[in-house]
Amino acid sequence: METKKTSLYKLHQDCNAKFVEFAGYQMPIQYSEGIVEEHKFTRNHSGIFDVSHMGQLFIYGGDELIGDLEKIFPLDLKNLKLNHSKYSFLMDKDAGIQDDLIITKIDEGFLIILNAACKDNDFKILKELLNKKYKMVLDENRSLIAIQGPKSSQILNDVVDGVKDLNFMSGNWFVFENQKVYITRSGYTGEDGFEISVPNNFADKLTRELIDKGSKLVGLGARDTLRLEAGLCLYGHDLDKNKTPVEANLKWAISKERISKGDFIGSDIIIKQLNDGVTKIRVGIKPEGRIIAREKTKIFNQLDVHIGEITSGTYGPSVNGPVAMGYVENEFSKKNTKVFLEVRGKKYAANICSLPFYKKSYVKGAN
Amino acid sequence: MSEVKYSKEHEWIKLEGDVATIGITKHATEMLGDIVFAELPEKGSNVEKDGTAGVVESTKAASDVYTPVSGEVVDTNQEIVDDPSKINQDPENSAWFFKLKIKDKSEMDSLMNKDDYDKFAKENNS
Numbered sequence: 001m002e003t004k005k006t007s008l009y010k011l012h013q014d015c016n017a018k019f020v021e022f023a024g025y026q027m028p029i030q031y032s033e034g035i036v037e038e039h040k041f042t043r044n045h046s047g048i049f050d051v052s053h054m055g056q057l058f059i060y061g062g063d064e065l066i067g068d069l070e071k072i073f074p075l076d077l078k079n080l081k082l083n084h085s086k087y088s089f090l091m092d093k094d095a096g097i098q099d100d101l102i103i104t105k106i107d108e109g110f111l112i113i114l115n116a117a118c119k120d121n122d123f124k125i126l127k128e129l130l131n132k133k134y135k136m137v138l139d140e141n142r143s144l145i146a147i148q149g150p151k152s153s154q155i156l157n158d159v160v161d162g163v164k165d166l167n168f169m170s171g172n173w174f175v176f177e178n179q180k181v182y183i184t185r186s187g188y189t190g191e192d193g194f195e196i197s198v199p200n201n202f203a204d205k206l207t208r209e210l211i212d213k214g215s216k217l218v219g220l221g222a223r224d225t226l227r228l229e230a231g232l233c234l235y236g237h238d239l240d241k242n243k244t245p246v247e248a249n250l251k252w253a254i255s256k257e258r259i260s261k262g263d264f265i266g267s268d269i270i271i272k273q274l275n276d277g278v279t280k281i282r283v284g285i286k287p288e289g290r291i292i293a294r295e296k297t298k299i300f301n302q303l304d305v306h307i308g309e310i311t312s313g314t315y316g317p318s319v320n321g322p323v324a325m326g327y328v329e330n331e332f333s334k335k336n337t338k339v340f341l342e343v344r345g346k347k348y349a350a351n352i353c354s355l356p357f358y359k360k361s362y363v364k365g366a367n
Numbered sequence: 368m369s370e371v372k373y374s375k376e377h378e379w380i381k382l383e384g385d386v387a388t389i390g391i392t393k394h395a396t397e398m399l400g401d402i403v404f405a406e407l408p409e410k411g412s413n414v415e416k417d418g419t420a421g422v423v424e425s426t427k428a429a430s431d432v433y434t435p436v437s438g439e440v441v442d443t444n445q446e447i448v449d450d451p452s453k454i455n456q457d458p459e460n461s462a463w464f465f466k467l468k469i470k471d472k473s474e475m476d477s478l479m480n481k482d483d484y485d486k487f488a489k490e491n492n493s
Contacts, residue, residue: 029427030400034400034401035401035425035426035427036401036403036426036452037401221400221426221427224426225426290404290448290451291404292403292404292424292429294428294429314426315403315404315424315426317403317426322404344422344429
């Protein structure tokens with residue numbers, strides 16, 4: 001299969017991107033300044049991320065659709081206000097996570113942002129679950145551009161007037177060059193920021209204007225270090241079909257109202273795990289020295305018993321040290337529990353810690 | 368006069384008397400990207416030609432550092448362990464990795480000179 005290119009491919013080339021193949025797309029891993037500089041620039045100023053490889057699924061429908069989606073997602077969608085977003089997951093019958101996603105209530109139905117590697121399968125699953133009753137469009141004609149960091153609100157507002165009034169985890173339609181763009185205040189870096197759904201033909205122009213105003217393109221490399229410092233999960237690594245939302249320590253994202261009724265896919269397992277507890281759980285892990293423990297690193301307790309595995313680990317440029325997360329047996333999941341990480345045959349001390357590693361500075365917005 | 372030679376694993380080696388100073392090349396640092404971790408051999412240990420003698424990690428991945436000659440480790444550069452970004456800044460000078468008291472000077476013979484290495488690096492740009 002030929003690798004796909006996003007609408008910003010030419011711009012990436014112009015900015016000296018190094019490309020990698022990711023989920024079937026040619027994506028920029030970094031630009032000339034490198035991951036550490038791009039990371040810091042996002043934290044201190046404003047970074048632009050091409051996330052057009054992600055799925056933008058529009059599902060059109062009214063009250064009946066809301067009812068049907070509540071059978072799938074553990075969310076109180078009846079009470080989700082227009083233009084408000086929620087983080088959720090698509091689960092299988094055993095509550096295994098098939099994808100994590102952001103769902104936003106729009107006028108005509110819902111917009112769901114899906115992971116690139118999962119989007120086609122998600123589309124198939126959802127289509128079947130909804131019995132083909134609703135119009136569903138996995139929109140390939142729109143790009144998705146994220147702008148993240150403390151200066152992003154001002155920069156984007158100079159290009160698309162009014163965005164600075166959005167609240168966190170809410171969105172709206174705006175106009176850019178007479179085109180309808182849907183912008184949400186959200187992101188994946190732990191910073192204030194926005195995600196912009198823009199027609200493909202206008203993605204390049206919009207992004208170049210944001211660069212002119214002082215933002216810079218940032219690659220997938222820094223996107224990974226930023227999200228890990230922010231304690232956010234990456235599907236396929238920290239989340240997969242063998243992990244449930246309770247095990248992933250994401251129970252905050254499950255509606256209490258919906259748990260009491262328990263009528264969504266995977267609800268039996270979720271309710272059981274909430275009542276009885278889980279055997280493994282996702283935690284933050286901070287190595288004591290500078291050693292970097294990457295994905296698949298084995299975790300041991302003080303008695304040298306294997307108790308878990310790292311699912312994401314790297315160097316955090318803003319933390320100025322190594323950061324990791326992984327799953328450990330529940331009894332070793334308390335903050336400050338000492339554990340040992342096996343790297344290149346040697347064991348290194350680390351401590352279980354709370355997430356995020358880097359404190360969020362989400363802006364609530366003007367209202 | 369000391370001569371600098373280069374290995375196919377992108378190490379440089381500078382011999383002064385019977386002590387060789389070893390580090391990684393600028394080309395290597397450009398391929399690795401931002402270096403955020405460095406591990407060096409223990410002082411007093413013996414390393415064998417083409418064996419691993421350390422590790423460098425970028426934000427993306429870990430890579431072994433090999434020694435182009437055999438010898439006893441007589442000194443290591445703690446500065447690059449404390450601040451690995453120095454390796455990106457000055458790889459072929461102040462950010463040396465370790466010094467060896469070498470056993471067999473003839474091991475230097477198979478290594479490349481600067482012109483050959485530059486050509487090699489250009490052809491093996493990965």
